[in-house]
Amino acid sequence: MHTTQATRHFSGTYVEARRKFLDAANARNAIVESIPMEGLAGALGEPLATDTAYIGAAGAEKVLLVSSGTHGPEGFCGSGCQVAMLNDADLLARLERAGVALLLVHAVNPHGFSHLHRTNEDNIDLNRNHIDFTAPLPVNAAYADVEPFVLPAQWPPTEADRAAMAAYIEKHGVRGYRAAVTTGQYTSPNGVFYGGLAPSWSNRTLRGILRKHAASAKHLAWIDVHTGLGPYGHGEKIYPGRAAGLPRALAWWGADVFAPFDGTSASADVTGPVVSIVYDECPQAEPTLMGLEFGTLPDLQVLDRLRADTWLRSHPEAPAELQRSIRQDLRDAFYCDNDEWKGMVLGQARVVMLQTLQGLQKA
Known part of the structure; x- marks a missing residue:
């Protein structure tokens, strides 16, 4: 494939993405740190790590944090x-002139990025894992009703499985079905959108990164890049923070900021998003948070591919051809490997970064 300005920044594997990120960071004389994931290898046998690049004065009061790969193969876009x-x-x-430090966190979930799983090495969805585990776990009572047909005994699902799903959707609506499936659940470790029973490696690692690089920040903007929800190529600005911060997000990024708790976003109102740890780890900072979500395929198609991937994790005996197609389908659900989509992504991402810089300057 020919390389355009847009495509040259993207990669086809975690290994390539990591190399491009580290090379580009070192070329900018960034402060680079790699936090290795011990005891686990990538899909090609490579070492796994979350890498950070910091550009700016130590102890900066204004920090722009951009993270990638919270959901594994969504890292192709974020990287x-x-x-x-x-x-x-x-x-x-522009960042340097404004005195704004840039902190890039590459591959929040390196295992999922490399192995093409949205979840981590323990099937945990990291955007359901950043909760207070000393408190009672969130309850998603509806999940038990949907799991039997969401993760059926065989794949593809049987006619009876499809009929059960159709009956549920007819009764509760597509919105009710999506909420039951995607909000997050803490009862079924092999299920979809599982939040875990303790902080994951990625959770602990990210908290350490914040404590190290944002301890002096008075204003912290955090953009977490995602894919898989919304119209093809469109970057939805999702506000995943506390309600008090929404007016500031609207002022910085415009009227097209949508909050899951308002019911206006393509995203469900999930439990435990990654960015919520800013309230724990940087209590001194005024946080302005965004999940920047780029659409790929129709939402229910993406959800079906996630179901297949989760099913496959519990069925390693599946035929090789089925395994390959499920892997490829999942990658395609979160990464549109074409110039058009990549150009749309980079154009919108740059606008968001400039808006964020303007917001931080005035803060």
């Missing part, structure tokens, strides 16, 4: 955005 930023001399000069 491309981060590498593009590191290659954007104009954007970096």
Whole structure:
């Protein structure tokens, strides 16, 4: 495939993405740190790590944090955005003039990124894992009703499984079905959107990164890049923070900021999103948070591919051809490997970064 300005920042594997990120960060003389994931290897036998790049004064009061790969293969998109930023001399000069430090966190979930799983090494969805585990676990009573047909005994699902799902949707609506499935659940470790029973490696790692690099921040903007919800190529600005911060997000990023708790977002109102740890780890900072979500395929099609992937984790005996198609389908659900989509992503991401810089400057 020919390489365009847009495609050159993106990668086809976790190994390539990591190399491009580290090369670009080192070329900018960023402070680079790698936190290795011990005892686990990537899909190609490679070492796994979450890597950070910091550009700016130590102890900066204004920090722009951009993270990628919270949901495994969504990292292809987020990594491309981060590498593009590191290659954007104009954007970096603007950040420097404004006294805003840039903190890039590459591959929050390196295991899922490499192995093409949205969840982590323990089938935990990291955007359901950042909760207070000393308190009673959130209850999603509806999940038990949907799991039998969401994760049936065989794949593809039988006619009876499809009929059970259709009956549920007819009774509760598509919105009710999506909420039951995607809000998060803490009872079925092999199920979909499982939140875990303790903080994951990625959770602990990310908290350490915040404590190290944002302890002095008075204003912290955090953009977590995602894919898989909403119209093809459109970057929805999702506000995943506390209600008190929504007016500031609207002022910075415009009227097209949508909050899951308002019911206006493509995203469900999930339990325990990654960015929520800012309230624990940076209580001194005024946080402005965004999940930047780029659409790929129709939502229910993406959800069906996630179901297949989760089913496959419990069925390693599945035929090789079925395994391959499920893997490829999942990758395609979160990464549109074409120039058009990548160009749409980079254009919208750059606008968001400039809006965020303007917001931080005025803060």
